[in-house]
Amino acid sequence: DGGITQSPKYLFRKEGQNVTLSCEQNLNHDAMYWYRQDPGQGLRLIYYSQIVNDFQKGDIAEGYSVSREKKESFPLTVTSAQKNPTAFYLCASSAQTGDTEAFFGQGTRLTVV
């Protein structure tokens, strides 16, 4: 089945450690996005990519990094520079034109202790 997969669903890390969240899609979508969601809040854009080997900062990129070496994959690294990393992270993909809906993965809930 086509879709977008995030792993793991739950992730625990110690403060000061970098951690990488996986996002894979087999929808042949060009555009991929990473969002952060805090309790009771909306989605805030971290990074987005329209094409392989190209990505742009969103509204809250500080403390995060991404790569887009393959069309299917858009991993997000939460670095130790991110001051408050505990959150629900959502990955999404959409067709290049932008006039079609974004499909979301099931999310990764990251807890830093």
Place this chain on the structure above:
Amino acid sequence: GQNIDQPTEMTATEGAIVQINCTYQTSGFNGLFWYQQHAGEAPTFLSYNVLDGLEEKGRFSSFLSRSKGYSYLLLKELQMKDSASYLCAVARLGGGYNKLIFGAGTRLAVHP
């Protein structure tokens, strides 16, 4: 920049109709989406508007006025399972890149 505003919370009765409003200010407007999100789950697509007017899809309808920077989501014949957050999202085209920006969401509680 961009700004998207929605009411934080709404309540309604099962079987009734509810309208959730969204206002936005953005350059490079390239369409408006509505998503539904149940607690702890991923958002799911409900509707897309890029031209002015009403789009109807079953119990859900969405309206857009680009000149007013205004949209609403209309939910009819409310069911208990409609209790969720409803997210308004604006597609913004700039510098050849298409960003999808979300509002904070409206939490809808449907009561018997």
